[in-house]
Amino acid sequence: MELEIHDLIKWFEITNERIQQHKDYLTGLDQPIGDGDHGINMARGYQEAVTKLSQAEYQEPSEVLRDASMALLSKVGGASGPLYGTAFLKMSLAVKGLETINAASLVNGLSAALLGIKQRGKAEAGEKTLVDVWGPVVDYISSEESNLRAEDLTSQARMAMERTKEMMATKGRASYFKEKSIGHIDPGSASSYYVFASLAEVWKEKT
Amino acid sequence: MKKIINDPNQVVQDMVDGLIAANPDSLKQVPNTFVVARADAPVAGKVALVSGGGSGHEPAHAGYIGKGMLDAAVCGEVFTSPTPDQVLEGIKAVDSGNGVLLVIKNYTGDVLNFEMAAELAEAEGIQVEKVIVNDDVAVEDSSFTTGRRGIAGTVFVHKIAGAKADSGAKLEAVKAVANKVVTNVRSMGIALTPCTVPAAGKPSFTLEDHEMEIGMGIHGEPGIDRTSIASADEIATTLTEKVLEDFDFSGEVAVLVNGLGATPEMELYIMNKKLHEILSERGIKIYRTYVGEYMTSLEMAGCSVSLLKLDDELKELLDAESTAPAFRS
Numbered sequence: 001m002e003l004e005i006h007d008l009i010k011w012f013e014i015t016n017e018r019i020q021q022h023k024d025y026l027t028g029l030d031q032p033i034g035d036g037d038h039g040i041n042m043a044r045g046y047q048e049a050v051t052k053l054s055q056a057e058y059q060e061p062s063e064v065l066r067d068a069s070m071a072l073l074s075k076v077g078g079a080s081g082p083l084y085g086t087a088f089l090k091m092s093l094a095v096k097g098l099e100t101i102n103a104a105s106l107v108n109g110l111s112a113a114l115l116g117i118k119q120r121g122k123a124e125a126g127e128k129t130l131v132d133v134w135g136p137v138v139d140y141i142s143s144e145e146s147n148l149r150a151e152d153l154t155s156q157a158r159m160a161m162e163r164t165k166e167m168m169a170t171k172g173r174a175s176y177f178k179e180k181s182i183g184h185i186d187p188g189s190a191s192s193y194y195v196f197a198s199l200a201e202v203w204k205e206k207t
Numbered sequence: 208m209k210k211i212i213n214d215p216n217q218v219v220q221d222m223v224d225g226l227i228a229a230n231p232d233s234l235k236q237v238p239n240t241f242v243v244a245r246a247d248a249p250v251a252g253k254v255a256l257v258s259g260g261g262s263g264h265e266p267a268h269a270g271y272i273g274k275g276m277l278d279a280a281v282c283g284e285v286f287t288s289p290t291p292d293q294v295l296e297g298i299k300a301v302d303s304g305n306g307v308l309l310v311i312k313n314y315t316g317d318v319l320n321f322e323m324a325a326e327l328a329e330a331e332g333i334q335v336e337k338v339i340v341n342d343d344v345a346v347e348d349s350s351f352t353t354g355r356r357g358i359a360g361t362v363f364v365h366k367i368a369g370a371k372a373d374s375g376a377k378l379e380a381v382k383a384v385a386n387k388v389v390t391n392v393r394s395m396g397i398a399l400t401p402c403t404v405p406a407a408g409k410p411s412f413t414l415e416d417h418e419m420e421i422g423m424g425i426h427g428e429p430g431i432d433r434t435s436i437a438s439a440d441e442i443a444t445t446l447t448e449k450v451l452e453d454f455d456f457s458g459e460v461a462v463l464v465n466g467l468g469a470t471p472e473m474e475l476y477i478m479n480k481k482l483h484e485i486l487s488e489r490g491i492k493i494y495r496t497y498v499g500e501y502m503t504s505l506e507m508a509g510c511s512v513s514l515l516k517l518d519d520e521l522k523e524l525l526d527a528e529s530t531a532p533a534f535r536s
Contacts (some may be wrong), residue, residue: 081291
């Protein structure tokens with residue numbers, strides 16, 4: 001099974017729908033342990049990304065990822081802009097030249113994205129950041145590869161997001177809350193869950 | 208929400224337009240950005256200074272653009288870091304070929320966006336260095352947090368590094384003196400009321416009538432303690448002692464008593480009176496005192512105290528000429 005240009009565009013469109021739909025929820029998650037703008041910022045950035053993708057012609061999937069990355073970089077702001085922007089930029093570079101993305105190149109692309117997020121944010125697993133969703137998801141996809149099931153991808157991402165609730169933040173603004181950050185889902189992990197739930201939806205339609 | 212605004216989503220645009228209109232000879236807007244720069248940028252032969260961050264802290268940072276301070280300020284959305292493409296435009300607008308120093312307040316968003324911009328600028332052949340300001344002693348400086356926040360002490364970095372750049376110093380030397388200021392400056396603040404981000408429409412937290420938050424950040428981030436409101440003398444004592452505990456200020460200092468937006472100058476002077484008494488009791492000599500609004504938090508009531516330990520080099524640079532609208536010397 002292979003993801004084509006229009007599947008990647010669809011990925012961003014579905015993610016955008018979910019983010020627009022849950023914008024207030026994401027902002028609400030950001031209020032107790034952040035600065036209360038994650039939903040607003042992600043909604044602005046993803047809207048820009050899908051608008052840009054709908055207007056351009058693409059030769060290969062990497063170009064979709066690059067354009068989405070640039071839109072997120074320039075429109076999201078805050079810490080999430082550079083983190084998501086870096087993720088899709090690294091993924092774009094990792095799949096450059098490919099006409100379609102199969103399971104193995106999806107693993108390569110998402111691994112590169114994860115590495116990009118870690119380097120940009122100087123973050124590791126367990127610090128209550130989006131690494132805590134991207135990490136487990138990449139692990140899951142790597143272990144399954146050709147047997148990748150959409151339902152499992154969604155549930156892995158959801159469980160990973162929910163596990164951030166019990167973590168204590170040591171990176172980002174939430175780290176100032178120390179123990180008080182426990183008991184809240186990390187907003188960046190929640191938006192990352194929507195990213196992977198949407199990827200699963202695209203994947204499911206292909207199988 | 209009661210504010211003198213038009214569309215809450217256009218406040219940064221409207222503010223930048225008004226700022227340029229007020230200073231048509233000294234400031235310009237870089238087209239299609241929220242970057243404000245010196246009208247005469249790039250200044251030939253000079254290292255350029257670029258700062259910025261979320262809006263809502265006026266006069267920081269665009270008010271500090273002028274000869275002897277910043278060359279450009281990148282204005283983000285309210286309390287939101289500007290994006291890398293905007294910072295890159297700021298860097299390109301002021302680089303004269305002698306390199307650019309980025310002055311960044313220590314917030315994850317600001318650091319990530321400015322770092323990405325620095326990488327993009329380097330890819331275009333521009334020499335970029337950065338300094339990260341973390342003067343707020345209210346939060347613990349440990350590897351288990353993002354580290355201390357950058358607040359009002361940042362203004363001293365703009366002033367002193369700006370003067371150094373104006374003297375014709377090279378990028379490395381400008382960066383070194385900026386880091387010297389960061390090493391020698393400490394701040395701490397209190398808040399009496401919250402503030403409202405225009406696009407959000409309601410305050411991000413609540414403080415009861417009789418409460419104050421000690422050590423609160425300039426975006427309403429939590430402090431170290433919430434107590435009953437105290438007298439000016441008590442507040443000045445709490446803040447000053449916390450700052451003095453953190454660093455050895457014996458010798459000479461510059462003092463900055465900063466209002467957060469809704470605190471009258473009268474109250475800042477009342478604070479300053481006690482602050483001077485405390486420093487004089489400790490035998491710390493005050494070289495310069497600045498009282499007013501330098502780094503605000505929209506309409507938050509409250510204040511911060513910053514101390515900068517001085518040596519001869521810092522004194523000379525602090526007193527050097529500045530034509531910035533919000534810091535003339």
